Amino acid sequence: MPNRSERSKKTKFRRVAGGKSKRIFVRGKTGKHKCAxxxxxxxxxxxxxxxAEVGKLSKTKRRPTALFAGVLCSKCRHLVVMEAAQVEAKAKKFDEVELRLQNYVKQVKVK
Ligand SMILES: [Zn+2]
Incomplete structure (x- = not known):
């Protein structure tokens, strides 16, 4: 009987010298990145x-070069930038910005 922790792990079999097969544990693929x-x-x-594998890639393969790339999707980025522009132009107060956007709007203002 395998260890309790080994029961749910994904396994594969590898041939080893002597014609025997050895059980190895295979890690699953990581999921896709999602918009915050x-x-x-x-x-x-x-x-x-x-x-570790992502770290070996070149910088341009890790994320696109855009504001909040790898964090927000393009629709949400547009929303945040528009809110930030309204706050900057004093058409809107910072407190009127949606609470979930406030942190991102603050970051746009700094840049
Ligand atoms: Zn989004």
Whole structure:
């Protein structure tokens, strides 16, 4: 009987010298990255790779070069930038911005 923790792990069999097969544990692929606000799948971000494998990629393969790339989707980025522009132009007060957007709007103002 395998260990209790080994029961639910995904296994594969590898041939070893002597014609025997050895059981190995296989890690699953990592999930796709999601938008921090709307939870939609992000584009241009690697998936199915561990953080160590992602670290070996070139910078441009890790994330697109845009504001909040790898964090927000393009729709949410547009929403945040529009809110930030309204706050900057004093057409809207910062307190009137949606609470879930406030943290991102603050970051846009700094830049
Ligand atoms: Zn989104």
């Amino acid at each position: 606000l709307c939870k939609n799948v992000l584009h241009g971000v690697p998936h199915g790779k561990t953080s």
